[in-house]
Amino acid sequence: MNALTVNHLSFIYPSGTKALDDVSLSVEEGQSVAILGSNGAGKSTLLDVLLGWQKSAQVSLYGKPISSYGRKELGRTLALVPQFEQYNFSFSLIDYVLFGRSPYLSGLGTPSEVDAEIAYQALYDVGLVNYAERHITTLSGGEHQLLLLARAIAQQSSMLLLDEPTSALDPANRKRVLTILKQLHAKGKTLLFTTHDANLAYELASHVAMVKKGSLLCYGPKEEVVNTAMLTTLYDTELTVAQVGTKTLIY
C-alpha cells in the first residue's frame, strides 16, 4: 500500500529562499527511507513538509492530501523524532512519553491507565523503563535520544519521521538506537529519516533519496542508487562504496 506520495514539490520560505525544487517520491508501507544529503541541502525542510508543519498541497498520505488531515488524525499517522527537544521544566520520563498519547485523547482529556501502560511499554522498548520517574534534565545525550524515540513509539503511528536520529550519539548509543529502529522496521513500521551519514543510510534504509541544493538527485532501492558516482556527486567530494565481508562501507 502506498503510504506517502510527494508530487513535484517545490517550497519557498516567506523570506524568498527556495528550499525544495520539484521533488517527487513515493514511499510504500513498511519501507525504510533515508533522505540523504549534506548540511543545508533541504532535508529538514522536506521533513517539515512531510510532517505537515510546512504547508503543501503536493503531499499525500495513504492516498489522501495531507492538508485534509485533522491535527489528531495526523498525529495518529505520523510521529516525529526531532533532532533535539527543548524543555525548561523537569518532567519525569514517563510524563514526557505520555505526551505521545495526545492524539488519542478527547478534547481536554488527560491520559488514562491504558495510556500509561502503553507509555511504560515504550520506555521498556527503548530500555529506559527503570528510569521512568527520573527527571529528563538528568539524562545523557544518548538516553535523551532514546526518550524522544519512546515518545514517538507511544504515539503508535504508522509512520515515523526522524530528523538526524544518530548525529549526536557516541558509537554505543548509536548502535542502541539503530537496533531499536531496525526492530520497529521489522515489525512493519514505515521509517523516514534524514541523515548526512551515508553509512547510516545504507545500514538502516531500504530506499535512499539523495537531496542536493533542494533538488532530488536520485531515489530508489539503496542497492541501485548508493554508489561511488552518486555519492561523489552528492557531496562534491570523492567517496568510495566498498564491500567488506557482508558489510558495505562508505568512506
Added chain:
Amino acid sequence: MNAHQRYQAERKRRTGLLLGMLGATLLLAFLFLFAGRYPTAGFRFPTDWSTNAMTRSIFLRIRLPRIVLALLAGAMLSASGFTFQMLFSNPLVEPGFLGVSQGSAFGAALMIVMGVGSTLFVQLSATFFGLLALLASYLLATRFRFGGWLLRLVLSGIAVSALFSSALGVIKLVAEPTKDLQDITFWMMGGLWNASWAQILSILWVVILSMAILLGYRWKLNLLSLQEKTSFSVGMNPKRDRIILLIVATVGTTVTISITGLIGWVGLITPHLGRKLFGSDSSTSLPGSMILGSFFLLVCDTIGRTVLATEIPIGLLTSFIGAIIFMIILSLKHQEGKA
C-alpha cells in the same frame, strides 16, 4: 513494586496532597474569619452573633468577602502565572513580565484620574490596556532582530512595561493629589480592603470561566511548553492554543487586579512551589499552584490586616515574603536544571 505501580502510587499521592491542601486552605480561611481587630486584636469567636448587628456585618460583609476575594485572586493570579510560564517555556515569566501589569495599572489610573472611578470602567480599562500591553510585547518581539524568541519577548516586555510606567508617571504627575493620587498609589500597592460582595460578583464569572478554561487545558499546557513543532506533531494546534490561553490568562489577571490592585509575586512564586510539590506535570501542578496561590494570598492578607493597627498593603507583603521564598527555593540543594 514495578514502575507502573510506582506511577500509580505517585498519582495517588499527588491527588491526596491536592485534596489535603485544599481542605487545609479552606479550614484556614474559616479560621481567619475570626482573626481581626474587632472587638479586640487577635482571634475572637463572636459570642454576640445573634444580638449584635455590627458583629454580623463585620463577619459577613467585611471579613468574609475579603477572604473569598483572597482565595479567588490568589488562585487566578497563580493560574495565570503558571500558564505564562508554560506557554513561554520559561519559569521566570509572569503576566507582569510582558507589560500586562503595568498596562493594567495605566488603564486603571487613567480612569481614576479622568474621574470615571466606577468599578466597571476601571475593570474594563485595566483589562483593555493589559491586553494591549501583551499584544504590543508580542508584536514588538516579532519585529526585534536581536537574540532568540524568548530573549526578544523579555526585551520587548521590558520596553512595553517601561512605556506604560512612564505614562503612568505622567498620570500621577497630573493627578489631583488629595484624592486621585492616593487612589492610584493604593491601587498600585494592592489591597483587599475594598472587597465587597458587589465587587466579587462583578468579576466572578470572568474569573471562574478563566480558571475553568485554564484547568481544562491543564494537561495540554505540558505540550505547549515543548517546541512548537513537537506539540504540532502530537496533534496540537500550538499557535491557536497559545493565543487562546494567553488571552484567557491575561483577561483573568487584569480583571482580578482591577479590584485588588497590583499584587506581585503570586504568579511567579506559587507555580514554582507547585512544581516542587507536585512535579512538573501541569495536570496536578496547575491546580496545586492555584491552591498555593489562594493559601499565600489568604495568609498575606490576614497578616496585613491584623498585625498592625493600620493596614499593610498586600502587594508589599507578597513581594517581601515572595522574594524571600524565591531566594530560598533557588538556594536549595539539587535544584540544578529543575524548574
